[in-house]
Amino acid sequence: VLARGAALAGAAVLLAALTLAVRAGRDAAPAAGAETPLRWRNDTAEIGTAAELVAALDPVNAGRHLVLRAGTYEVDRPLVVPDGMTLEGAGVMQVGPDGLPTGFAEGTRTTVEMTGNAGGEVLRLGDRTAVRRVEVVDLPGRAGNVIGVVSRRPGDRIAAELRDVVLVNPNPRSVAPDGPIGRGLVVYTRNANLDRPPPPDDGSALSLRVARALVRSPAGGGGFFAFNFTARSTIALDIEGSVIGGTNEANGGVSRPDAAHSSEVRIVSRGNLYRNEWANPCASALWGWNLTGGSGAPLPIAGAVPRDNRLVVRSTDDRIEGYTTAVMAAGSRRFFAAPINPPPAGNRVELQLVGTRLSTPVCAKIGRAASTTGAPLPQLDFVADLVLAGAWVDNMALEPGSGNSVRAELRGVIGSGRRDNRYFDAGGAAGAVRGPGGALRNRLEVTGSPAGFVASSRGLTPAPAARFFTAPR
Numbered sequence: 001v002l003a004r005g006a007a008l009a010g011a012a013v014l015l016a017a018l019t020l021a022v023r024a025g026r027d028a029a030p031a032a033g034a035e036t037p038l039r040w041r042n043d044t045a046e047i048g049t050a051a052e053l054v055a056a057l058d059p060v061n062a063g064r065h066l067v068l069r070a071g072t073y074e075v076d077r078p079l080v081v082p083d084g085m086t087l088e089g090a091g092v093m094q095v096g097p098d099g100l101p102t103g104f105a106e107g108t109r110t111t112v113e114m115t116g117n118a119g120g121e122v123l124r125l126g127d128r129t130a131v132r133r134v135e136v137v138d139l140p141g142r143a144g145n146v147i148g149v150v151s152r153r154p155g156d157r158i159a160a161e162l163r164d165v166v167l168v169n170p171n172p173r174s175v176a177p178d179g180p181i182g183r184g185l186v187v188y189t190r191n192a193n194l195d196r197p198p199p200p201d202d203g204s205a206l207s208l209r210v211a212r213a214l215v216r217s218p219a220g221g222g223g224f225f226a227f228n229f230t231a232r233s234t235i236a237l238d239i240e241g242s243v244i245g246g247t248n249e250a251n252g253g254v255s256r257p258d259a260a261h262s263s264e265v266r267i268v269s270r271g272n273l274y275r276n277e278w279a280n281p282c283a284s285a286l287w288g289w290n291l292t293g294g295s296g297a298p299l300p301i302a303g304a305v306p307r308d309n310r311l312v313v314r315s316t317d318d319r320i321e322g323y324t325t326a327v328m329a330a331g332s333r334r335f336f337a338a339p340i341n342p343p344p345a346g347n348r349v350e351l352q353l354v355g356t357r358l359s360t361p362v363c364a365k366i367g368r369a370a371s372t373t374g375a376p377l378p379q380l381d382f383v384a385d386l387v388l389a390g391a392w393v394d395n396m397a398l399e400p401g402s403g404n405s406v407r408a409e410l411r412g413v414i415g416s417g418r419r420d421n422r423y424f425d426a427g428g429a430a431g432a433v434r435g436p437g438g439a440l441r442n443r444l445e446v447t448g449s450p451a452g453f454v455a456s457s458r459g460l461t462p463a464p465a466a467r468f469f470t471a472p473r
Helices: 011-017 050-056 450-456
Strands: 044-047 065-068 071-075 079-081 086-088 093-095 101-104 110-114 120-125 129-132 135-137 144-150 157-168 174-176 179-181 183-189 205-216 222-228 234-240 243-245 247-251 264-270 273-275 287-296 310-316 319-321 325-334 348-354 357-359 384-393 405-411 414-418 422-428 443-446 458-461
Touching (some): 050 065, 101 157, 101 205, 120 129, 144 179, 144 205, 157 183, 179 222, 183 205, 183 234, 222 243, 222 264, 247 310, 287 348, 325 348, 325 357, 384 443, 422 443
Parallel strands (some): 044 065, 071 110, 086 129, 120 144, 129 157, 135 157, 144 183, 157 205, 205 243, 222 247, 247 287, 287 325, 319 357, 325 384, 357 414, 405 443
Antiparallel strands (some): 093 101, 174 179
């Protein structure tokens, strides 16, 4: 498909290029573009049509630099950016009074737009890749994500960068058997075949650096998704100076069904705005940051014990706005009884919020309220700035596991005032889990003292009880 507005030069060559096949599927890569000649100068080529883009994204061009002229590049299937390649558009990012991105200046927009209904990421990034000054737009109704950094084999290594990008995610977030869909950014290690060969990508290390990105998720989609589905793997996600729309999720290790153990996700977030982009923020329960140290899968897939996984989150001067729960952090989470979800063990979250601002709406907790269309709204269990639990259960009859924990450091945090903030060693939506296997074997710890907490932060009401602090007196 030709880029809209591009000159129709070399019609015969372009017609031949349109027949190029790109392997479909989540791990697809574009076919070789022998019939679309590209002019390289010092390993750099200027691209003006979608056919040229497909041809250039060939693994033989690893390490090269593609410069896309302003325009729209319609693609009908997922694309893979080969190792070492830089993909750079003409976009000039504009910023608002707060210094955060608002979108590209008119006349400079370089848009890669998905037009086909094949699943997968619109762009999947290889190792040592960079995407800059480009807008990527997904197709409404498609089962996929916008940008992905996804392991390819056991022991894989991928490091990638996004800078000055706009990502448009028009789809609601969901979970399919083979992974997440409806997200702007996904970073995950694969367990692609669910207990069948090939094996999970154990021992992989993925990292993604994001700077001055604008992620739009107006239909209930997700912003970022950072999960290990494998053992002994690491993910590092660094986000700075960006605006991220939609729910954001991270999990140190998920067993589905092979055991995820000894894995870690580390997130560093500085000076970002995370926002709920629903017109009515009270229309549905939505978590801004949904953070879990380790868990089983939320699908009825029998799994092994998730154990000794860790999620580390460092937030400085972020804003989290418009969600019915701003930050949910649980050392572990259990959705089903065994054998689907065995009790998790030894999973933990280390959460640091410094100068973070949490703003949640005031919502009536009545299920009979009508939306603007007259349809009833869902029941909201609670609205909270913080929900912190050493272990979390979706069904209060479940054993929460053992040795799971959250350690939270909160300094200079500004909250919304009185909300339904909740703090548990182990608990769920209905309250604390007590007795054997409950609070005694899992732990929430808040660093410092109650007095220091009140002096440092404001608007977090209720605050954690004294027993949760490392210095309770």
